[in-house]
Amino acid sequence: MAYKIIASQCTGCSACEPECPNVAIREKNGVFIIDPKKCTECLGHFDEPQCVAVCPVDLTCVIDNAFPRYVAPV
Amino acid sequence: MQANTEHIGIDTGKPLEQLLEKIADHKGCGTSSDGGKASCGSSDGPADMAPEVWEKVKNHPCYSEEAHHHYARMHVAVAPACNIHCNYCNRKYDCANESRPGVVSEKLTPEQASKKVLAVASAIPQMTVLGIAGPGDPLANPAKTFKTFELIAKTAPDIKLCLSTNGLTLPDHVDTIKAFNVDHVTITINMVDPEVGQHIYPWIFYKNKRYTGIEAARILTERQLLGLEMLTAAGVLAKINSVMIPGINDKHLVEVNRAVKSRGAFLHNIMPLISAPEHGTVFGLNGQRGPSAQELKALQDACEGEMNMMRHCRQCRADAVGLLGEDRSAEFTTEKIDEMSEVVYDAETRKAYQELVESERLEKVAAKEAALAEMSDDEVSDIKILIAVATKGQGRVNEHFGHATEFQIYEMSSAGSKFVGHRRVDLYCQGGFGEEETLPSVVRAINDCHAVFVAKIGGCPRDELKAAGIDPVDRFAHEFIEESAITYFKEYLAKVRSHEVVHEMRGDADIRQGAYISAA
Ligand code: SF4
Ligand code: SF4
Ligand code: SF4
Numbered sequence: 299m300a301y302k303i304i305a306s307q308c309t310g311c312s313a314c315e316p317e318c319p320n321v322a323i324r325e326k327n328g329v330f331i332i333d334p335k336k337c338t339e340c341l342g343h344f345d346e347p348q349c350v351a352v353c354p355v356d357l358t359c360v361i362d363n364a365f366p367r368y369v370a371p372v
Numbered sequence: 373m374q375a376n377t378e379h380i381g382i383d384t385g386k387p388l389e390q391l392l393e394k395i396a397d398h399k400g401c402g403t404s405s406d407g408g409k410a411s412c413g414s415s416d417g418p419a420d421m422a423p424e425v426w427e428k429v430k431n432h433p434c435y436s437e438e439a440h441h442h443y444a445r446m447h448v449a450v451a452p453a454c455n456i457h458c459n460y461c462n463r464k465y466d467c468a469n470e471s472r473p474g475v476v477s478e479k480l481t482p483e484q485a486s487k488k489v490l491a492v493a494s495a496i497p498q499m500t501v502l503g504i505a506g507p508g509d510p511l512a513n514p515a516k517t518f519k520t521f522e523l524i525a526k527t528a529p530d531i532k533l534c535l536s537t538n539g540l541t542l543p544d545h546v547d548t549i550k551a552f553n554v555d556h557v558t559i560t561i562n563m564v565d566p567e568v569g570q571h572i573y574p575w576i577f578y579k580n581k582r583y584t585g586i587e588a589a590r591i592l593t594e595r596q597l598l599g600l601e602m603l604t605a606a607g608v609l610a611k612i613n614s615v616m617i618p619g620i621n622d623k624h625l626v627e628v629n630r631a632v633k634s635r636g637a638f639l640h641n642i643m644p645l646i647s648a649p650e651h652g653t654v655f656g657l658n659g660q661r662g663p664s665a666q667e668l669k670a671l672q673d674a675c676e677g678e679m680n681m682m683r684h685c686r687q688c689r690a691d692a693v694g695l696l697g698e699d700r701s702a703e704f705t706t707e708k709i710d711e712m713s714e715v716v717y718d719a720e721t722r723k724a725y726q727e728l729v730e731s732e733r734l735e736k737v738a739a740k741e742a743a744l745a746e747m748s749d750d751e752v753s754d755i756k757i758l759i760a761v762a763t764k765g766q767g768r769v770n771e772h773f774g775h776a777t778e779f780q781i782y783e784m785s786s787a788g789s790k791f792v793g794h795r796r797v798d799l800y801c802q803g804g805f806g807e808e809e810t811l812p813s814v815v816r817a818i819n820d821c822h823a824v825f826v827a828k829i830g831g832c833p834r835d836e837l838k839a840a841g842i843d844p845v846d847r848f849a850h851e852f853i854e855e856s857a858i859t860y861f862k863e864y865l866a867k868v869r870s871h872e873v874v875h876e877m878r879g880d881a882d883i884r885q886g887a888y889i890s891a892a
Pocket of ligand 1: 319320338350
C-alpha cells in the first residue's frame with residue numbers, strides 16, 4: 299500500500315523527497331514519483347504521511363488504491 | 373563617459389579569452405555614478421552605519437542603493453522546496469517569459485550552480501554577490517544550499533554569499549551559516565503577532581507535522597525571531613524583508629520594524645504586495661490589493677526613524693544575473709553553461725576592475741557633496757516634491773522616456789535630494805499598438821511626481837504628461853541626476869516665491885502589478 303504523486307499536479311519542487319523516511323521518492327523527468335514498494339505511508343514513523351504534509355499543492359500526494367493498505371510491522 | 377551597456381554574451385560560442393579581452397576593453401567605462409545622496413537604506417555610506425557594517429555592505433548591490441549602480445549580483449536556484457505556505461505565493465507559477473520576483477525557470481544542481489557562478493563572475497567582473505533566494509526556502513533544503521556555497525567558496529573566495537529564508541528552520545542552521553562565512557542573511561518577516569500571521573500563512577511544515585492557523589503563525593514568528601537573535605549573536609548581518617499587505621499587516625509592520633531592530637537587524641526592506649488574479653495566489657484570487665505608492669512610502673517613512681530602510685528593492689527573479697534592473701540571465705542558461713568547457717576564474721581582472729570602481733565612486737561622492745553645500749545656502753522651505761528619472765544607471769539622466777522600464781524616484785527638499793524608490797512601468801515605446809494604453813499607466817505610476825527627467829521624449833507623450841500636471845524635462849540629458857534635481861528644485865522654489873507657480877501636492881501613484889511569487 300502506498301501513496302502516489304499525481305504527475306500533472308507536481309511542481310517538481312522537491313520538498314517531499316528529503317522528508318520521506320523510507321527514501322521512496324525520487325525525481326523522474328522533472329516531477330517526483332513514489333516507489334510503492336518502499337512507501338509505508340509513514341506508519342510507524344510519523345503521524346502524517348510526510349509527502350502529503352509538506353507538498354505545497356493539495357491533492358498531489360494521494361493514496362494509491364492499487365495497493366492494499368500498509369500495516370506497520372509490530 | 374559612456375555607459376557600459378554592451379552585453380558580453382557567452383552565447384556566441386566565443387572562447388573565454390576573447391570574452392575577457394572584451395571585458396578588458398570595456399572596463400574603463402560605465403562605472404560612473406553620482407554616488408547617490410539617498411539617505412535611504414545603506415546608501416549614505418559610513419555616516420549612518422557602523423564602519424564594520426558599511427565595510428560589509430558597500431559592495432553589495434542589494435543592500436546599498438549606491439552600490440547597485442556598480443556591482444552586480446546573481447541568484448542561483450538550487451533548492452526549490454519550501455516548508456511553509458504564504459498567501460502571496462503560488463508555487464506552481466513558473467514562466468520563462470517574464471521577469472518576476474521569485475520566478476525561476478531552471479533548477480540547478482550545486483555543481484551546475486557553481487560552474488554558472490564562475491562563468492558569470494568571469495564575464496561580469498563587477499559580480500560580487502551570489503545569493504540563494506528561492507523559489508522555495510533555501511533552508512528547507514539545506515544540503516543543496518550549503519553544498520553550493522562550499523563549491524563556490526573553494527573556487528571563488530572573493531564572492532560574497534548571501535541567502536534568503538522564511539526563517540522557520542533558521543535557528544538550526546546558524547552555526548553552518550557562520551561556518552560558511554555567509555555574511556548576509558535575509559529573513560522575510562511579515563508579522564510578530566500570530567493573530568496577524570494566520571491571515572498570511574495557511575500552514576507550515578515543522579518537525580514532521582503540518583500546522584495551520586494561529587499555531588502555525590506562532591511557531592513561525594518564534595522561530596524567525598530566535599533565528600534573527602542567533603544571527604546577531606553570531607555576527608552575521610541580518611536584513612528583514614516584509615511584504616506590505618493593506619488591511620492585514622500594514623499598520624502592524626511598524627511593530628515588526630521595532631521588533632527586528634531591537635534584535636539587531638541592520639536593514640528593513642518593506643516591499644509592496646503584488647497580486648493579481650492571474651498569478652493564482654490566494655491573495656490574487658481573493659482580490660487582496662497591494663498598497664499604493666503613497667501608502668508604501670508613508671509606511672517606509674514611519675519606520676525610517678527606527679532604522680535604515682531599504683528603498684531600492686526591485687523584487688528580482690530568483691535567477692537574476694547582473695546589475696539590478698538589467699537582467700542578463702538569458703545569457704547564462706544551463707544549456708549554455710553545460711556547453712562551456714572548464715571555466716577559468718580570473719581573480720586578477722576582477723580585482724582590477726573593482727579597484728577602478730572604488731576610485732570613481734569616491735570622486736562622485738565629492739562632486740555630490742559640493743552640489744549639496746550650495747543647496748544649503750538656499751532659503752529653507754518645507755516644500756517637498758518628487759522627481760521621476762529615466763536612467764540606465766551610472767547616476768545619470770540617460771534614458772529615453774519611451775525606453776524606460778522603470779523610473780527612479782527622488783524626493784527633493786531643502787535638505788537635498790533623497791532616493792525614495794523606483795517604479796516599474798511597461799515599455800511605452802513598443803512601436804505600433806499599445807502605446808495609447810501604456811501612457812496612462814506610466815502616468816499613473818509616477819502620478820505623485822512633479823517632474824520627470826528624461827534624456828529624450830517625443831511630442832505626444834510630452835503633451836500628455838503636461839496635461840497630467842507632470843513637467844517633462846529633457847534639458848538635463850546625460851547629466852548627473854542629483855545635481856540636476858537640485859538645480860531644478862532650486863528653480864522651482866524660486867518660481868514659488870515669485871508666485872509664478874503655486875505649489876500643490878500631487879496625487880497618489882500606482883505600483884505596477886507584476887507577480888509577486890516568493891519572498892523567501
Ligand atoms: S507516505 Fe511517507 S513513506 Fe510514503 S512516500 Fe510519502 S513520505 Fe515516503
Ligand atoms: S512536494 Fe509535491 S509538488 Fe513538490 S515535488 Fe513533491 S509531490 Fe511534487
Ligand atoms: S513565498 Fe517563499 S516562503 Fe512563502 S511559500 Fe513561497 S517560497 Fe515558501
